[in-house]
Amino acid sequence: ANLARLQAAARGAGSxxxxxxxDGMVRSSSLLQQIGDGYYPSLALATAAVYLDAGKLTPDFGEYDADSGAADAIRVVGTRGKRRIPVGLGLLTAVQFRGTGGPQGGAFRYVSAADVLAGRVDPRVLKGAIVLVxxxxxxxxxxxxxxxxxEYPGVEVHANVIKSILDQHYKTHPDYxxxxxxxxVIVVGLALSLLLPALAPLxxxxxxxxxFAAVVGLNWYAYRALDWTTDMFICLLLVAVLFVLNLAWGWFFEHRKGRALVSRFGEYVAPELVAQMAENPEAYTMEGESRELSxxxxxVRGFTTISEGLSPKALREYINLYLTAMSEDIRGSHQGTLDKYIGDAVMAFWGAPVAFADHASRAVATSLLMQASAARLNEDFQRRGWPPLAIGIGxxxxxxxxxxxxxxxxxAYTVMGDAVNLGSRLEGITKVYGVGIAVGEATRLAAPEFVYRELDLVRVKGKNEPxxxxxxxxxxxxxxxxxxDELAAWDGALAKVRAQDWDGAQGAIAALHAAHPQRxxxxxxxxxxxxxxADPPGAGWDGVTTFETK
Known part of the structure; x- marks a missing residue:
């Protein structure tokens, strides 16, 4: 208790x-404390009661708390007014802090007690004021x-509570x-659980x-505008946990998808394309679809003869060197998809799984590169005493x-269709015309940056249209x-053939043959x-050569 001399002169007392x-933080203040069999007001409540000239303090039982006997407010009724002070468990009220505390905090005026005792303070500063020492x-x-x-002055905690009592402005934790x-927690948790798995990382x-910002903003609004103290920690923790879990799961899942993509497409396409695909695996699929491709x-020309002339070991090295060179050209700078090996044959395509608008140009450029590689290999093979290498490409x-x-x-990841069958027929046709590469008209139109020699109009087996x-x-x-110049002369000769100008065509082609007997x-x-x-085709001849075999 207070000193008897002080207590005798006081109108009240408070703890x-x-x-x-x-966590050691002061966020609330107890308005009543039980000491022995009695209840004693806090310093703030006792001071406010004196200021209001209150004769009694009355517990106010909430509508839903009356049965438990727990007060949810304390009423102070005095000649200068009455106040209702909301309280929570333990008869605590939340402290509404004004300013940051201390003389520099700006909420309350500080006066030195020494200056008061020495008479250096104007009495008007203290007159009619509630003063806490x-x-x-x-x-x-x-x-x-x-x-x-x-480092907040403890005396100012009481000052804030007194101010709240007099102004009837409290930070409360409502029943709801x-x-x-x-x-x-439910709304944010459900929303993020549904949204995050479907979203890209950014x-x-x-x-x-x-x-996170919405939760903070909502609770800050409730605190500032409605004077509610709500707990947002669990909700913020939930946001962080869901984000981390989705990030971790997404990384793990995408990593697994990327690895699966590498394992599925790694044998078909160049490593740089696999790396590109692994960055966005959902954009690529092995499911069947229709696309414009090349x-x-x-x-290999005469492979049966080649295999008969080599030992099994030499044949294995021969074919391995050839297939490696062709595969590197296909998957190299023009990034083709290596489909399969069919004995000594190679099948490839461009435009899938990674789409290329210039798939035809890439295919033609690769074919020219492959013929150059075959020529280099042929020189090496002949130095070894192996049979010569020549390839045909369709x-x-x-x-x-x-x-x-x-x-x-x-x-297997492969292509099918009528256009594929024609490509296979064109490879076989190269033998007939004595050329290394034969392309269809669709390829020529799609890759106009190359110069072409027209070979013929053909109707291949299995197709009616030339x-x-x-x-x-x-x-x-x-x-x-x-x-x-040779190409221009050939175009003129071919036009004479289709016009059935046999004399003019023979003369023009004979001249070309004399200049290029190897053609x-x-x-x-x-x-x-x-x-x-000897057997004229007739006036209705369309100039088409029909092939009855593959």
């Missing part, structure tokens, strides 16, 4: 015990940790606060940040079905002017002209 939360020096141990300042907290970060078939472009196809026992076939020679800048195409057409002279 100044400060109750801290479990307390200590603020650190060594006197009345500094408290609060949410606004870790738990419901609000539970509702925001969108997930932004969404989680928005949810397909290539490659075959390319066609068009709508194809691409995807994971096969049986329940074995499947198709023009061409031999790509390279890009104009890479060709010798003599090659372009089998000219020999073929001289033989055909001789046949047509």
């Amino acid at each position: 100044f015990t400060v109750i801290s939360d479990d 307390g200590t603020t020096a650190p060594g006197l141990q009345d500094l408290r940790a609060t949410p606004v300042n870790k 606060a738990s419901g609000i907290e539970f509702a925001q 969108a997930a970060v932004l969404t989680s940040g928005f949810a 397909v290539m078939f490659v075959d 390319i066609n472009s068009g709508l194809m079905h691409v995807g994971d196809m096969g049986s329940a026992i074995r499947r 198709v023009a076939i061409f031999e790509p020679l390279g890009k104009p800048a890479d060709l010798d002017p003599a090659v372009l 089998a195409l000219y020999t073929l057409y001289l033989e055909r002209i001789a046949h047509w002279r």
Whole structure:
């Protein structure tokens, strides 16, 4: 108790015990404390009661708490007015902190007690004011940790409570606060649980940040505008946990998808394309679909004779060197998809799984590169005493079905369709015309940057419609002017053939043959002209050569 001399002169007394939360922070103040069999008001409540000239303090039982006997407010009724002070468990009221505390905090005026005793303070400063006498020096141990300042004067805690009582302005934790907290946890939790798994990483970060800010903003609004004290920690923790879990799961899932993609497509496409695909695996699939693609078939000329002339060990090295060189060209700078090896034959395509608008150009450029690689290999093989290497390449472009196809026992990512079959036929036709590469008209139209030699109009086995076939020679800048002159002369000769001008055609082609005796195409057409002279095709001839075999 107070000193008897002080107590005798006082109109009341109050305890100044400060109750801290479990983390050491002071957030609330007890208005009544039980000491023995009696209840005693706090310093703040006793001071406010004196100011209001209150004769009694009355517990106010809430509508839902009356049966438990727990008061949810304390009424102070005096001649100068009455006040209702909301309280929670333990008869605590939340402290509404004004300012950051101390002389510099700006909420309350500080006056030195020494100046008052010495008469250096104008009496008008204290007249009619509620004055709390307390200590603020650190060594006197009345500094408290609060949410606004870790060194907050304890006496100012009481000042804030008194101010709230007189102004009737409290920070309260309403009965339905738990419901609000539970509702925001459910709403935020469900929303993020549904949204985050479906979002890309950046969108997930932004969404989680928005949810975090929304929770803080909602609770801050409740605190500032409605004077509610709500607990948002659980909700913020939930946002963080859901974000981390989705991020971790997303990374793990995407990592597994990326690895699966590498294992599925790693044998087909170049490593750099696999890396590109692994960054966005959901954009690629092995499911069947129809696309505009370019397909290539490659075959070794006279492979049966080659295999008969080599030992098994030498044949294995021969074919391995050849297949490695062709595969590297296909998957190299033009990034083709290596479909399969069919004995000595190679099948590849462009435009899937990674889409290329210039798939035809890539296929043609690769075919020219492969012929150059075959020429280098041929020189090496002949130095070893092996049979010469020559390859034929057929390319066609068009709508194809691409995807994971096969049986329940074995499947492969491949292409099928009429355009694919034509590509295979074109590879076989290269033998007839004595050229290294033959492409369909669709490929020529889709890759106009190359110079082509037209070979013929053909009707391949299995197709009724004729198709023009061409031999790509390279890009104009890479060709010798003599090659372009030869090509112009050939175009004129071919026009004479289709006009059935046998004399003019024979003369033009004979001149080309004399200049280029190694060109089998000219020999073929001289033989055909001789046949047509003996057995004219007639006036209705469409100039198409029909092939009855593959």
